[in-house]
Amino acid sequence: MVRYKKSEEKRKQILFAAFQALSELGYDSVTLQTIADHAEVSKGVVHYYFGSKEAVLVELLEWLTAKISAKEQAAVQEQPTAAGKLKAYIDSAFPGPAKNRSFYRVYLDFLARASRIPVYREINQRFYDNCARISTEVLTLGQKEGIFAKALIPDTTAPVIRAIIDGCLIQWLMKDDDELHAAYKESCYEAVMKVLRV
Amino acid sequence: MVRYKKSEEKRKQILFAAFQALSELGYDSVTLQTIADHAEVSKGVVHYYFGSKEAVLVELLEWLTAKISAKEQAAVQEQPTAAGKLKAYIDSAFPGPAKNRSFYRVYLDFLARASRIPVYREINQRFYDNCARISTEVLTLGQKEGIFAKALIPDTTAPVIRAIIDGCLIQWLMKDDDELHAAYKESCYEAVMKVLRV
Amino acid sequence: MVRYKKSEEKRKQILFAAFQALSELGYDSVTLQTIADHAEVSKGVVHYYFGSKEAVLVELLEWLTAKISAKEQAAVQEQPTAAGKLKAYIDSAFPGPAKNRSFYRVYLDFLARASRIPVYREINQRFYDNCARISTEVLTLGQKEGIFAKALIPDTTAPVIRAIIDGCLIQWLMKDDDELHAAYKESCYEAVMKVLRV
Amino acid sequence: MVRYKKSEEKRKQILFAAFQALSELGYDSVTLQTIADHAEVSKGVVHYYFGSKEAVLVELLEWLTAKISAKEQAAVQEQPTAAGKLKAYIDSAFPGPAKNRSFYRVYLDFLARASRIPVYREINQRFYDNCARISTEVLTLGQKEGIFAKALIPDTTAPVIRAIIDGCLIQWLMKDDDELHAAYKESCYEAVMKVLRV
DNA sequence: AATGAATGAGAGTTCATTCAT
DNA sequence: AATGAATGAACTCTCATTCAT
Structure with missing residues (x-):
């Protein structure tokens, strides 16, 4: 099930950022932007790697x-x-x-x-x-x-x-x-x- | 403890509608409109009775x-x-x-x-x-x-x-x-x- | 042009209240409610006497x-x-x-x-x-x-x-x-x- | 004084559109939508560049x-x-x-x-x-x-x-x-x- | 004559998503 | 691979207006 070999590390980085953001802010306040901020990447990157916000979660x-x-x-x-x-x-x-x-x-x-x-x-x-x-x-x-x-x-x-x-x-x-x-x-x-x- | 001039009964009706809507749809999907729909009142009424969505919840x-x-x-x-x-x-x-x-x-x-x-x-x-x-x-x-x-x-x-x-x-x-x-x-x-x- | 003989006084009261409210709050912030509050009447009264907010102004x-x-x-x-x-x-x-x-x-x-x-x-x-x-x-x-x-x-x-x-x-x-x-x-x-x- | 990363030119375009809209319609009638229409951009763009309607004005x-x-x-x-x-x-x-x-x-x-x-x-x-x-x-x-x-x-x-x-x-x-x-x-x-x- | 509960259109704002670069 | 400008749908909230009482 390894979909993106090369960038598996970046996916982990974004997931961990999502975890931190979600823990801090909660479901209603977490946005792709806040996830991207925690991961220190651009908003587009999150989409690029996961396809949708729902998929990240x-x-x-x-x-x-x-x-x-x-x-x-x-x-x-x-x-x-x-x-x-x-x-x-x-x-x-x-x-x-x-x-x-x-x-x-x-x-x-x-x-x-x-x-x-x-x-x-x-x-x-x-x-x-x-x-x-x-x-x-x-x-x-x-x-x-x-x-x-x-x-x-x-x-x-x-x-x-x-x-x-x-x-x-x-x-x-x-x-x-x-x-x-x-x-x-x-x-x-x-x-x-x-x-x-x- | 007569806090509200406005019909206490209607407040209960709206609260129960909010409960039903929340139970069905969940926090992110519940809106003032869906609460109003469940209570069979207009959107404005919910605000009129509670002041804000947060207050309803x-x-x-x-x-x-x-x-x-x-x-x-x-x-x-x-x-x-x-x-x-x-x-x-x-x-x-x-x-x-x-x-x-x-x-x-x-x-x-x-x-x-x-x-x-x-x-x-x-x-x-x-x-x-x-x-x-x-x-x-x-x-x-x-x-x-x-x-x-x-x-x-x-x-x-x-x-x-x-x-x-x-x-x-x-x-x-x-x-x-x-x-x-x-x-x-x-x-x-x-x-x-x-x-x-x- | 005396349209409402009996209640001319109340019209003046509301107009003066509108003046005070407008002076304090400005055009965008003045509402029928704030005018009614300044006149110490209900919101409905303002409508009753003037027909519309625009007419008051x-x-x-x-x-x-x-x-x-x-x-x-x-x-x-x-x-x-x-x-x-x-x-x-x-x-x-x-x-x-x-x-x-x-x-x-x-x-x-x-x-x-x-x-x-x-x-x-x-x-x-x-x-x-x-x-x-x-x-x-x-x-x-x-x-x-x-x-x-x-x-x-x-x-x-x-x-x-x-x-x-x-x-x-x-x-x-x-x-x-x-x-x-x-x-x-x-x-x-x-x-x-x-x-x-x- | 490079305050904005976002295209300074587009900001000017929106400001001029706001000027036109305001001149035509006046303060109470001007909306983000009318400003956006005059600037021939979407409503979201105005917010994106200025953060709020107030800031535009x-x-x-x-x-x-x-x-x-x-x-x-x-x-x-x-x-x-x-x-x-x-x-x-x-x-x-x-x-x-x-x-x-x-x-x-x-x-x-x-x-x-x-x-x-x-x-x-x-x-x-x-x-x-x-x-x-x-x-x-x-x-x-x-x-x-x-x-x-x-x-x-x-x-x-x-x-x-x-x-x-x-x-x-x-x-x-x-x-x-x-x-x-x-x-x-x-x-x-x-x-x-x-x-x-x- | 007077009230204020009820309505709903429309406002500002947010944000997932798209896409040109 | 990566960015962030752009979009517009959908949200909460405001308020003039209506109307039953």
Whole structure:
């Protein structure tokens, strides 16, 4: 799916600029001009590389969710035990106030769109599937280790884990207080543990 | 509190029209014209009653969250036991596919804005405070009854309960499948119970 | 021409309010609402009495110029000598900073319109004719008294006298300095005297 | 003073179109669309070059008054004698019915605004200062030559000269008769001469 | 006689998109 | 490959006017 080999780097640069602009300004205020400004290119370039504003945003969601998935996947795989994996997953989902804020601001914009527009929903679905894959991996290993309840069905439990993560981070985002980040992370971890434990 | 000389009823009519329009079309596509169309009034009337598009939206969030809070509060208070209250709270938060879809679509739009714009954040904070009040009521009663863990601190536990509710409903919304509504509700209930139980 | 006997007083009230509003806000910013606010009546009343916004303004110019003409006419007729009449005329045209400012602001708005719209031009022409009548009266008396040049033809000299008055007051208005009012009045008087003297 | 990257020529084209549109239609009737139509560009271009309608008008007044000043200045400097300079100044201020009409229509609109809005007043003040400079030059030379009264103080006399010019041209404009242009010019010249003569 | 709710045409402005260079 | 001038559709907002009460 490498459409523009030569200029793949510039596409990344524009996507990252779009991410920054979107995070700062929000959906209604972001324009091709502000994206171009953040990328330090001309307005025409954004069009040249993506064809339309909509295409930039779709690809941004794709890129963002893929990056998050990869990061979380990698973090979990480094750990040998279920407990370690779960801890790594939550740590990965709560990298810190700055990163969580910029990502969740943008992600909420996308979720709002995804609730109405299929193309965004499909991309988000792939993200959710990846999250479920990670959760399932952790859960089944924990069941084998005997630390998680055997009765839990991965297909129904996995979404709840992501629900708790997203729900906690949204709550934190709305408090707008960096100091509380650690507490929300801890609350999230405790909640997930209680849901999974024997 | 008689703030408006102008017919309070027409204001409600316009707010409800705005809710419908926003739910259908989303933030970027909703215009004063589409709101007016849904309310079956002229474009000028919306301005006449609210002064600006922004004012309509702010008041819509206020109205929506107040309505939800009142409904949940009432449902919980009808029940005498902690178990009954918790069930009533979750039932109230999961009234059904149609209602949940229309509300959460709009609510996600507002959350995205609230992450950047103080006036929306403040309104949402009042909503969260009401949710926390309900959760605390349920939790402390359950602790007295002995069905919930005594060690749980209301201040840190309450937000997690709403996080699970919102998280589960967002997951469901993204699946876009009415059939799954009951299952997500059940998962949510189970998760909250596990978080609270002794 | 007394169209509404009973309510002639309210018409005056509205016209005066329109004058105040226009003087304060200028042509582009004055609305029926601001006129109604100044008159302390409802917006509908202004329409009811005048039929349209344009009609208010046309009648305002008529009323204003008639009032000025009458005042100047009266002042001049009180004086027996040509010198006294001229002094009275200039005094009457320079009643003071506050009055000159409010009138000339509005009058400039009307002159701008009069340069394009016949109905305003005709009203202004009647005003100019009255000014010319006064000037002619002063001039011919002065010629009889031997203090003004016999060679001056009233028809060509009269407009110049008003030109000097208007020109000086516009210059003063643009300086926006109340302190200079007396100096501009003196300059105006001197200039007119030099134009008329033997 | 290279303030604009965008084609300076196109800016001039739009300013001239704005002048034509304003002269024809007047302040209340001139819109970005009519300006764009006169300039034979799209409505968006006017915004693109000036940022706002207000900015077009402010720059128009600046451009117009600068042009008039330059023209009058040049005309006066060509003449060696005070009498010649004065004649050249008046000739320059009375270029003919068509030019005087279009300029004074627009200028009256600006004077009305200048009486309330500082930015317009400041621009007009610069114009008045230039007029005063010219008048002072003519006056002091005439005093040296012995044809103008030695007692005249330039600072108080100069504004009166412009007052007579503006006053006469406004009187002429209100008559709306091209035939009278020459007579008003003559009257103006005579009046100024009488004010200055020994 | 008086009100002000309702209308909708039209204003200024924004911005994705196009395209000549 | 890159630019930014140009376009015009669509937006929010204003306001004279109408009209039921």
